[in-house]
Amino acid sequence: MRDMDRRTFLLSTGRWLVIAGLAPTLSGCARALRWSESQGRAAGDDTSANPSPATSDTGGSTTETSAGPSTTAGSSTTTPGPSGSTTTSDVRFPDLAVFRGDSPDLNVRAALAKLGGMERFVKRGAKVVVKPNVLTGRPPEYATTTNPVVIATIIEMCLEAGADDVTVLDSPTSSPRSAFQTSGLTQAINEAGGRLKYLSNRDFERVDIPGGQAITSWPLVAQALEADTLINVPIGKTHGMAGLTLAMKNLMGIMGDSRGQIHTDFARKITDVNTVVKPHLVILDAYRILVRNGPTGGNLDDVQMPKTVVAGTSQVSIDAYGTTIMGWKPADLPSLVEAASRGLGEADLSKLAIFEGTA
Amino acid sequence: MPPPVRSAARPRSLHRYRRQFQIVFLLLFLGLLTLTFWPLGTIFLGGFLLADPLLAINSVANGVIRWELLLAIPVLISPLFIGRAFCGYVCPMGFMVELFGPRKERHPGPVSRRILRRVPLFTLVTVFFLILFGSAVFLVFDPLSLFTRTATTLVYPAVDRGLRLAGDALYLAPPLRDGVDSVTGVLTGRLVFANGLTYTLQLVMLATFVGILAVSWWERRLWCRHLCPLGALLGLVGRAAVCGRVVDERACSSCEACTAACPMDAVRDGGVSTDCSRCQLGLECADACSRGAIRWGRRPRKQYEFDPSRRALLKASGLAFVGGFFLFTGLGRIQRNVRLIRPPGARMELDFLSTCARCGQCLKVCPTNVIQPAVFDAGIEGFFTPQMDFRRAYCDWNCNECGKVCPTQAIRELSLEQKRLKVIGRAYIDRNTCIPWAENRDCLVCQELCPTPTKAIVFRSEAVEQPTGTAGTGSGSGQTATVKLPFVVPELCIGCGICEFNCPVANEAAIRVRSTEQTGLLSR
Numbered sequence: 001m002r003d004m005d006r007r008t009f010l011l012s013t014g015r016w017l018v019i020a021g022l023a024p025t026l027s028g029c030a031r032a033l034r035w036s037e038s039q040g041r042a043a044g045d046d047t048s049a050n051p052s053p054a055t056s057d058t059g060g061s062t063t064e065t066s067a068g069p070s071t072t073a074g075s076s077t078t079t080p081g082p083s084g085s086t087t088t089s090d091v092r093f094p095d096l097a098v099f100r101g102d103s104p105d106l107n108v109r110a111a112l113a114k115l116g117g118m119e120r121f122v123k124r125g126a127k128v129v130v131k132p133n134v135l136t137g138r139p140p141e142y143a144t145t146t147n148p149v150v151i152a153t154i155i156e157m158c159l160e161a162g163a164d165d166v167t168v169l170d171s172p173t174s175s176p177r178s179a180f181q182t183s184g185l186t187q188a189i190n191e192a193g194g195r196l197k198y199l200s201n202r203d204f205e206r207v208d209i210p211g212g213q214a215i216t217s218w219p220l221v222a223q224a225l226e227a228d229t230l231i232n233v234p235i236g237k238t239h240g241m242a243g244l245t246l247a248m249k250n251l252m253g254i255m256g257d258s259r260g261q262i263h264t265d266f267a268r269k270i271t272d273v274n275t276v277v278k279p280h281l282v283i284l285d286a287y288r289i290l291v292r293n294g295p296t297g298g299n300l301d302d303v304q305m306p307k308t309v310v311a312g313t314s315q316v317s318i319d320a321y322g323t324t325i326m327g328w329k330p331a332d333l334p335s336l337v338e339a340a341s342r343g344l345g346e347a348d349l350s351k352l353a354i355f356e357g358t359a
Numbered sequence: 360m361p362p363p364v365r366s367a368a369r370p371r372s373l374h375r376y377r378r379q380f381q382i383v384f385l386l387l388f389l390g391l392l393t394l395t396f397w398p399l400g401t402i403f404l405g406g407f408l409l410a411d412p413l414l415a416i417n418s419v420a421n422g423v424i425r426w427e428l429l430l431a432i433p434v435l436i437s438p439l440f441i442g443r444a445f446c447g448y449v450c451p452m453g454f455m456v457e458l459f460g461p462r463k464e465r466h467p468g469p470v471s472r473r474i475l476r477r478v479p480l481f482t483l484v485t486v487f488f489l490i491l492f493g494s495a496v497f498l499v500f501d502p503l504s505l506f507t508r509t510a511t512t513l514v515y516p517a518v519d520r521g522l523r524l525a526g527d528a529l530y531l532a533p534p535l536r537d538g539v540d541s542v543t544g545v546l547t548g549r550l551v552f553a554n555g556l557t558y559t560l561q562l563v564m565l566a567t568f569v570g571i572l573a574v575s576w577w578e579r580r581l582w583c584r585h586l587c588p589l590g591a592l593l594g595l596v597g598r599a600a601v602c603g604r605v606v607d608e609r610a611c612s613s614c615e616a617c618t619a620a621c622p623m624d625a626v627r628d629g630g631v632s633t634d635c636s637r638c639q640l641g642l643e644c645a646d647a648c649s650r651g652a653i654r655w656g657r658r659p660r661k662q663y664e665f666d667p668s669r670r671a672l673l674k675a676s677g678l679a680f681v682g683g684f685f686l687f688t689g690l691g692r693i694q695r696n697v698r699l700i701r702p703p704g705a706r707m708e709l710d711f712l713s714t715c716a717r718c719g720q721c722l723k724v725c726p727t728n729v730i731q732p733a734v735f736d737a738g739i740e741g742f743f744t745p746q747m748d749f750r751r752a753y754c755d756w757n758c759n760e761c762g763k764v765c766p767t768q769a770i771r772e773l774s775l776e777q778k779r780l781k782v783i784g785r786a787y788i789d790r791n792t793c794i795p796w797a798e799n800r801d802c803l804v805c806q807e808l809c810p811t812p813t814k815a816i817v818f819r820s821e822a823v824e825q826p827t828g829t830a831g832t833g834s835g836s837g838q839t840a841t842v843k844l845p846f847v848v849p850e851l852c853i854g855c856g857i858c859e860f861n862c863p864v865a866n867e868a869a870i871r872v873r874s875t876e877q878t879g880l881l882s883r
Contacts, residue, residue, distance in 0.1 A: 174727075
């Protein structure tokens with residue numbers, strides 16, 4: 001037994017308290033550090049430091065595309081469309097590939113085959129980010145989240161194409177672990193060989209939106225922007241405020257900060273975000289869709305089963321086709337109208353090369 | 360820590376490994392607590408709290424009977440045979456008090472002891488009356504509850520922040536990012552939380568804990584000796600001890616080495632007698648005895664300095680009665696406190712206050728951090744009972760864990776289906792601050808996130824005339840605009856609070872969940 005006088009006692013107690021207080025203090029320092037760093041980035045020299053995966057050259061809203069790794073094989077040959085037509089219009093492939101069939105994975109494979117195979121989008125050794133819609137945790141039958149089978153198929157195809165790493169990420173509005181697990185995605189991702197990533201503050205980086213009309217910068221997931229291939233995999237759902245949630249709105253999942261603010265003046269704000277984030281591949285999961293009580297759902301009566309998948313390279317064109325699946329018209333969706341009017345993509349279905357088939 | 364000089368007797372005695380016992384039990388305790396996260400598997404968590412006789416007695420007195428409470432029986436009767444070994448070998452709070460306390464008596468001799476030795480019995484009288492009055496407020500000082508609560512509110516937030524800090528730091532080196540992501544993936548929702556764990560009353564917890572450690576400076580292990588209510592209860596049983604510390608009086612030279620060595624103030628009569636309500640069978644006395652006269656055996660010679668007279672007991676009872684009577688005078692106010700929302704499955708307020716152990720396990724298991732210790736919303740008697748803070752988080756649709764971990768069933772276990780129908784409050788829209796109502800601009804975050812299968816928030820599209828000079832951004836333009844105005848459907852709202860949490864209106868949300876159980880107290 002060690003004897004201790006008052007001094008030693010106080011010292012040892014103090015030492016423990018200091019150790020206990022150290023972690024929070026250091027963490028506070030790190031926050032400050034992180035803050036200054038992201039400020040530097042945001043106010044910094046150029047937007048090319050945030051390599052936006054600009055697959056296509058839009059009508060002038062994205063100023064620099066040089067830093068973004070040239071990823072889509074087809075797009076390297078295309079010239080920027082003079083105005084409205086901004087899709088990666090490789091003549092060999094249709095703008096949209098639509099497949100219907102009883103098995104979601106075959107639909108996806110058929111659609112991708114029509115678009116030139118996953119190899120067109122995913123190079124050997126590529127780092128791929130897949131962005132499903134994982135709003136909250138519900139089993140797949142409720143059509144609240146992107147179908148796990150679709151996600152698993154996409155992961156497998158990326159790996160078959162030689163991808164180095166396939167990361168699936170989203171920021172659910174409920175606790176992330178329960179959301180991914182309940183929706184069946186955790187298991188699907190793990191079994192397919194993908195990597196599930198829970199987002200934390202350090203993953204977000206404030207990105208300038210040069211052509212922004214309602215927002216001029218926003219914290220976005222850096223990894224999604226820096227990925228060699230970004231694949232957006234929304235699910236079709238109704239949405240009280242926005243009308244429908246399809247591909248364009250699905251990008252809210254890589255937005256940080258207080259996303260609730262996006263809801264006011266939504267059409268312009270989500271269009272602003274879509275000017276800087278351009279997924280290389282968009283696959284709309286409409287195997288099951290949610291037609292009422294969206295986007296959270298929870299009632300099997302509100303689920304319909306078009307058993308469809310729509311794949312393409314333009315968010316706007318996908319959304320335009322998506323509205324028809326949901327029983328809407330492209331002109332009914334304010335965000336789509338806004339994006340089309342700004343030349344982000346072709347929303348006029350009659351001007352698109354659409355391949356429809358059954359798998 | 361075996362002492363340097365020791366008699367050759369009893370080489371196999373377990374008491375030499377007392378410190379090892381304490382470490383193992385502490386690790387077990389913290390390990391189980393650390394594993395208390397969503398989703399709970401089949402691991403039997405909270406075993407320590409279920410085995411706590413003080414909690415068990417309070418539960419039984421309030422009609423909470425469950426078979427797990429049988430665990431408390433061996434602990435309760437153990438002092439008959441092994442003294443308060445629970446305190447010396449198992450209790451993590453006792454371990455902390457011992458670890459951080461001085462090793463030697465600072466003020467030898469009975470300076471303050473006379474009065475302090477009376478405390479345990481008075482504590483028990485108070486506890487008795489509090490149970491009679493249906494208050495479990497004394498469980499704030501139950502050592503296991505206190506330790507759980509302290510660890511929950513202080514250790515895990517620190518671990519959370521520390522790990523996120525480490526992750527942030529390592530993330531600066533790109534090659535390490537994959538590794539950081541993998542570790543984050545494993546720990547998220549378990550030890551690391553997206554929004555960061557925070558609790559109210561953290562400083563109060565720290566002060567209480569440090570205070571308990573600090574009184575040891577006045578008298579060694581003063582908390583364990585005289586103050587701890589669980590120790591008092593076990594000590595009461597210990598008075599009837601069949602076995603305990605036995606001294607061979609023929610061998611004893613009355614050197615009083617044992618008196619000085621005892622950390623629990625349990626040696627009496629110059630060494631030959633034992634205060635069996637305090638002896639924890641650490642047998643420091645035996646180690647200190649140069650003649651090897653002390654051992655564990657049958658029929659210890661007992662002596663208590665303080666045997667309360669009837670008058671003293673009556674006095675104490677009177678005090679406790681009056682105290683208990685006035686403890687609940689705040690109830691009228693709590694009854695109408697619409698901000699006090701308990702976790703789903705919680706009993707009616709009066710029952711809740713009389714059963715909640717204030718242990719904080721529900722705080723620990725909550726995946727969103729919405730459960731917070733109440734400060735004054737539940738009155739003084741409800742200090743540190745769990746309360747929902749919907750501006751900090753929301754009740755997760757897929758989670759029903761708080762009822763599973765509650766050791767006293769103050770929060771009853773609900774199945775997920777039951778929990779999703781359990782109404783804990785309802786949302787009210789403040790039209791003065793709600794963006795669509797007050798500013799003619801679309802928002803509807805609350806409606807979007809409402810998790811009930813048929814949404815409990817609906818909206819009506821309405822053409823509104825914009826006042827000149829404002830720029831409403833409904834789908835219209837110019838002087839009129841179409842705005843989607845939200846309404847709450849009271850029959851569908853369960854009060855999960857995700858609307859209040861996500862409301863983009865700063866500070867006080869424009870949609871707020873308020874309690875619906877204003878008459879709950881009276882209709883128990």
